[in-house]
Amino acid sequence: MSYMRKPEVVHPGLPRNALGLTVRDYEGGMSTLCAGCGHDSVSAALITAFFELGIPPHKVAKLSGIGCSSKTPAYFLKTAHGFNSVHGRMPAVASGASAANRDLYYVGVSGDGDSLSIGLGGFAHAVRRNLDMLYVIENNGVYGLTKGQFSASADVGSRAKKGEVNQQLPIDPLLMTLSLGATFVARGFSGDKTQLVPLLKAGIVHKGFALIDVLSPCVTFNDHEDSTKSYAHTRQFYHPTVHADFVPPSASITASYDAGEVRPVVLHDGSRILLRKASEEYDPTDRCKAFDYVVKHQERGEVVTGLLYIDEDTPDFHTVANTVDEPLASIPYEELNPGDALLARIQRRYR
Amino acid sequence: MSYMRKPEVVHPGLPRNALGLTVRDYEGGMSTLCAGCGHDSVSAALITAFFELGIPPHKVAKLSGIGCSSKTPAYFLKTAHGFNSVHGRMPAVASGASAANRDLYYVGVSGDGDSLSIGLGGFAHAVRRNLDMLYVIENNGVYGLTKGQFSASADVGSRAKKGEVNQQLPIDPLLMTLSLGATFVARGFSGDKTQLVPLLKAGIVHKGFALIDVLSPCVTFNDHEDSTKSYAHTRQFYHPTVHADFVPPSASITASYDAGEVRPVVLHDGSRILLRKASEEYDPTDRCKAFDYVVKHQERGEVVTGLLYIDEDTPDFHTVANTVDEPLASIPYEELNPGDALLARIQRRYR
Amino acid sequence: MKTPARTNDFVIKIATVNGTGSASANSLLMKAIFRMGVPVVGKNFFPSNIQGLPTWYEIRVTRDRYKARSGQVNLMVAMNAETYATDLAEVESGGYFLYDSTWPRNSQLARDDVTVIGIPFSQMCNESFADPRARILMKNIGYLGALVALLDIDVEVIHGLLAEIFADKKNLVEANLQAIDLGHRYAREHFDCPLPMRIEPMSATDDHIMIDGNTAAALGCLYSGATVASWYPITPSTSLMDAFKSFCATYRRKEASGRNRYCIIQSEDELAAIGMVLGASWNGARAFTATSGPGLSLMSEFLGFGYYAEIPAVVFDVQRVGPSTGMPTRTQQADVLSAVYASHGDTKHVVLFPADPEECFYFAVRAFDLADRLQTPVIVLSDLDIGMNDWMCPVLKWDDAYRPDRGKVLTSEQLGERPTFSRYLDEDGDGIAYRTYPGQDSRGAYFVRGSGHNRHGLYTEDAAEYREVLDRLLRKLETARQLVPVPIIEREAKINNAIVAFGSSDGAVRESIDRLAERGVPLNYMRVRAFPFDDAVREFLAAHETVFVVEQNRDAQLKALLVSEAEASAERLVSILHYDGLPIDCRCIVDAISARLERGIAA
Amino acid sequence: MKTPARTNDFVIKIATVNGTGSASANSLLMKAIFRMGVPVVGKNFFPSNIQGLPTWYEIRVTRDRYKARSGQVNLMVAMNAETYATDLAEVESGGYFLYDSTWPRNSQLARDDVTVIGIPFSQMCNESFADPRARILMKNIGYLGALVALLDIDVEVIHGLLAEIFADKKNLVEANLQAIDLGHRYAREHFDCPLPMRIEPMSATDDHIMIDGNTAAALGCLYSGATVASWYPITPSTSLMDAFKSFCATYRRKEASGRNRYCIIQSEDELAAIGMVLGASWNGARAFTATSGPGLSLMSEFLGFGYYAEIPAVVFDVQRVGPSTGMPTRTQQADVLSAVYASHGDTKHVVLFPADPEECFYFAVRAFDLADRLQTPVIVLSDLDIGMNDWMCPVLKWDDAYRPDRGKVLTSEQLGERPTFSRYLDEDGDGIAYRTYPGQDSRGAYFVRGSGHNRHGLYTEDAAEYREVLDRLLRKLETARQLVPVPIIEREAKINNAIVAFGSSDGAVRESIDRLAERGVPLNYMRVRAFPFDDAVREFLAAHETVFVVEQNRDAQLKALLVSEAEASAERLVSILHYDGLPIDCRCIVDAISARLERGIAA
């Protein structure tokens, strides 16, 4: 974003967050997506989440690959730096960026094509690295930008706009990341902002890799009858399992919950997630149970949503890398230069 | 392999298989791997498996990527065609080869580096395609050929020869392929041929993608103390779960088993696998249970082996592709040429 | 203001918003003119998104059968208020500006030298159609109706086309006719019809079709006997595979069983796509992939493998604007160097440069024959302009006597007759060794590898053995030189200067040669059609004083190849470069050459 | 048979089996000679496996300070019976063949003109050492002992070296001394020691070190202030990252906390490695990767992105033998074209060509400065010969006044002072725009993209806006031309012919110039050190009648660039190509030039 000094006109009545900013300060450029595209709702939810968390926009780095979904970082937080990389390679860019500056909030936006086809390997390795970032897959079962081919998340039996019926097994990002030891595994729906916004907030604050698979229908190529990723089908078979309320560090819990119904999880910065479970026996800290739960519902054609698994203990990328607290990019050269004298000393071993 | 007409001297007493061939006919070139390398034992097991199954060597296509493991197709079945591709891309080559000729037996040999790092995406998609092939990962926790860096299967806490201790989560090919809907998921150990050979046979005959993760120690870079992929460590923590006896179609079952102990699975060609389970409640046709079982034992530091999951029902790649029975590569041009007259007809729509 | 009579020689440009269904109206318009026997050139300028952004369609009516854009617009059909200003500015003096007068026009939108025609399309459609989607769609048919009247298009032809298009949906014919009528009637009632700029029937399109290069290439693949294809979707190559898929579904299904005699794999990425092609080709099938720039970059490791392990493969690179993701819906010819030199190490590929859809068809077949004969990847460099625009081409012909050249493949029988088989031995001195297919005979077994190997296909690190294979590959490239399509040369002995070009620049170059000839500047012409360069290319370059090399890229990539690979002397080559993403027209060529020659004369 | 006295001027070649520990004995031998003040050249020829295959180490003792192989072997230490025959054949007439006489030698292994020296190393070691592993290892030290006697090497120097190497393992010193003594004694007792071919102390190695290029490059990265590195292991680049890692572990750990001031990521593949480097550089760190040919191919999509989105990156390509997987443990210079043109579209990269480890160090630093200044990827093309062999180099110097050139980066303060910020605007006319780091200031925010963008960094599909950026990138390349290392030129006005070379061919070329001068063939010399080519390159090429271009590749890749990118006239450039995987020596150059000039005179 180039900038010009132009005072923006802000409605005086707009609510302000802890930083004194309004939601306007978190908006982005004008979307060029199709009217009704799920992805625009996800952008809106991200705007709300960052606004409500009160994170300064310039402390956020937005990253993406290629696809309609990957265009969206242009449509939120226009005053944050962004990196629209090449197809499927955003996880690598995010890893390098994080290595250089651990002080920023990283939010990656990708598509099911970008992450589950060309980018699958890189995605899996970012999970393995437990890179501290929010990773959103805007999942519509198709390659929107290239006009509606099935993606790897297309369900068996789903029909394409042109008539073809998919027969290949879908890759479920939840199951895959659970198998890889992910530390935050969630699913949302672009059509349910009430569920999505707290999920996003929790993912942003989670120290480690937070995957949120967001069902985000493609109105142009995958919103017809017999598509299992349409708005209608998602609404019908959508199964909220664990609702996550996000409570910032300073706030006290105001809503009243029935005892036993709510399970709090404390995040590294003192925020809490209050998990409200649809089913009594569900345990969002047991990855085998989460796996089983997703598979069993999938077999019934149901799409479970919510924060399905969380683990705040596995060390994140920088902890394992044992890097200093200071961003590497900010260390002055004077502290990095080993000096002339040392160079002479080092070279003794080469005599 | 170039050939010269040179009658090979065969020991007259050597046993012959149904085709009248001896095990010599299934051997390969001289290995250039380190003495004691696990991979050589896997080659030996493959020789036995193909010999015992009585498959004509020229009906086998051997494929691999790059690495010490990927060199091994040169060391078995020298009279079969082989394809040593580039690093991590064997699954793609296998997919194309299979598309062209569904009549061959495909055996892919890869390493943990080749399949779980650079080749992860392609590997996952071959699983998803349920490509009809045997896929062996010779897993040693390191990149052998590039001198011992940790691979993505290195366990947390395992120490490298140079002293570094791995702290990154391992990618377990079993868990990952289970999450992707694989139809045959097994683990063996290069040091246990009794278990490995029947697994390989079952994998060869299985119609669909048969993954066998074979623990195959690298004597040069990962066989020291504090390595979790050494011979000693593997022997100690190795946990056979489901033993698979392979019974060819014509044979009758001769060994006697206690009732309830054995569960037969019939393969598409009439062969049977007799599964003998270590634990009563284990069910090798339930992928969630298999997932749970592997994870739980892993948490205890145990490495489960055997045929952990099998599904003979999911259609394989060619079934989904609805291709003719005849290999595509063998269809004469005359049957493929739509002809001049039709070309004229087709072009009417472009007027 | 005088409007010159421009019968059958003018350009219509239609400005709309994408996703509103204007594409079918535009192609209907173009086809109608074509069916009236009048040559046309159609270019679609569309954005890299799915819905809601400006898009244009340009139709050149060209009685002189030119193949390129003229560089002018004579009639603008402005259906997108957002772009009114720039659209109006683009009209040539004496031209027309047709717009939707439902809403009042900004008073600034006026030019003395352009006739503005307002027709209330939206209003008429809103009054006539109830369904909101139909209202949007029919607006397009409405302007078509107006144009029928204004340009004197044969209504019967339009009716015929509609009947064909909606053969299955008769009820739609009705609605369309109604919309046509709305526009038609309004135009006749309010304006002098036809305009001086009009269509008059000719018979210059007999034995021709209107087809895009991707479809033609797909037909070529079908006729070449390709059975395996693998690709990862990328604009502008996607429609090639779409077309192949649909041809196969119709013409390659075994009737008795309904089973497929082909296998098309949508792979997980381009690295896998080319890997699959190599696997299938190794196994004896004809296999191909289609991609564009970023995909070609990703394929480069495997392309080097194919070169060195000597496995056939056919790759269509339908070029778009680079570098990087660039402009996916714009055209360029900037992958020349990356195609020829794809991969590290001493790797050089055979590359074909089709100029139009017709050549896409024939070169597709040729590419498979070359790949099999030479046992190497062959890259067909098309581009978005050729691949996605409909071009007028002579009807495609097929000779049923054609049999694929599968190259030097030993059968089991032949293997039995020979004492030895060495996969990489140059038995015939042409640099091409004999291969075998897997699954046939153990005596033909060998282990393909991208690592160092000797003439027998065995692993080697021996300096001399390694070199032997590498030197043979150079001999093979010499053989390739003699097999690839020769350049098209138009030459008169007494002319000293010339133009060299390739691919989709052909039309603009030919037109500029006519224009320059009119100005007394005669030029010879050579269109290069393949790499490695034939001797005729060398000879032509050496024989001319100044050679203008016309390319649609910034870095003069063909010129770089001509000097380094055809030993052309750089001083005599003058680059004319066009690389803004729009298909080249003759004006930039004429201007550059005129300027240069004038300077030359002045100097 | 006469053996010429060759004091300090001969070649020892040691043939062993890999995995048997001969490497340390060989480097001990070389270091001892070096410490005696005598210049040496060491080359390791090892197989692409881990254990059990033939391997050779060549040490040239060169009082005249040549830097290349001589192309001869005067003393063969043949410890591998499997290669006896070829090893013997390789010895120059008048030379020596030292072998393990424990087992009887095949009678055919004899040459009239070579002195065979048999010493029963295995037998002696078996008698002296109990541990089987020690028996194998000590055999190597045994032949070292024999060479000490035969070549008159200073035993004290050897003792000193052993004491340093085994500073922590004193007990090993003992065993080694014993083995040295075995060989030494046997040689003195059975043969006339020293041979006429011997070492005499000099003082020609003061202020020099023996270092490999990968280690030197890693030191350069350390001193340049690089903090982030990402790579995927590949021979022969792996040791670069290994060295960087070990330097960082020692010199970049914060003492107080034990925490790292660096982050090295072993990525999942090369595509990710370069992606991480771009991510880190975008975020303000100095970041780099190291790879070899196949990795470069895989990086090509991202390299084009870096070029177009204008993000710094430093890539070391330590070249090995291509095409494809090729011979990973052999050397070549065949990635020139793929490096310069990496990626589809109009992409051209800045490439540096270091000639030896010393230049690897300085060019590493230079590469980071150039990448930051030019905001673009810079590729440093080293090769296996430079990267993995120990070269004698002047001691490396560092100026503590050095400060990294981070290029045009706007701080928050500077942003505050300006009315606007446009990421891709050419404010200074040098083609370089201003950038900002993320995390600093919202006013510097922009969205990096590889898709079409305008001067403001905003998405565009507009022809003129697109072109503006592409044209500026060309201007930036012009600026690069003025910033990259200038060629090294050795030139006398009256000499008409010249050699042009780059990288590791330097030593062989310099030696051949001496040889040819002796024969009365004077030649000028230019070593090209970077792309894009400086004007001095153009001028030099234009000023000579015949220019021999020496390259270690098959396809004359530098020559191709010189004619296409420096407008050199192809007719005057004559290629001398060496590409069998072994480091070039002067003989092929001398022979080719002699032959050519004789032909020239005859013609």
Ligand SMILES: Cc1ncc(C[n+]2csc(CCOP(=O)(O)OP(=O)(O)O)c2C)c(N)n1
């Ligand atoms: C290397 C490469 N290959 C192919 C493409 C073409 N391409 C652009 S977006 C896309 C798929 C996007 O699908 P997805 O990630 O699901 O995003 P969506 O558009 O559905 O939101 C493809 C294949 C490309 N840009 N780069």
Ligand SMILES: Cc1ncc(C[n+]2csc(CCOP(=O)(O)OP(=O)(O)O)c2C)c(N)n1
């Ligand atoms: C593109 C590419 N990158 C890197 C390499 C170098 N390389 C060769 S083998 C290998 C790793 C092999 O590890 P694995 O697959 O586990 O096989 P192993 O040697 O352990 O059996 C690597 C990184 C290569 N050949 N190609």
Ligand code: SF4
């Ligand atoms: S094509 Fe689909 S995914 Fe893309 S913008 Fe339109 S609705 Fe969204």
Ligand code: SF4
């Ligand atoms: S290095 Fe390891 S994996 Fe490679 S051959 Fe030796 S033991 Fe086997």
Ligand SMILES: [Mg+2]
């Ligand atoms: Mg999608």
Ligand SMILES: [Mg+2]
């Ligand atoms: Mg391994």
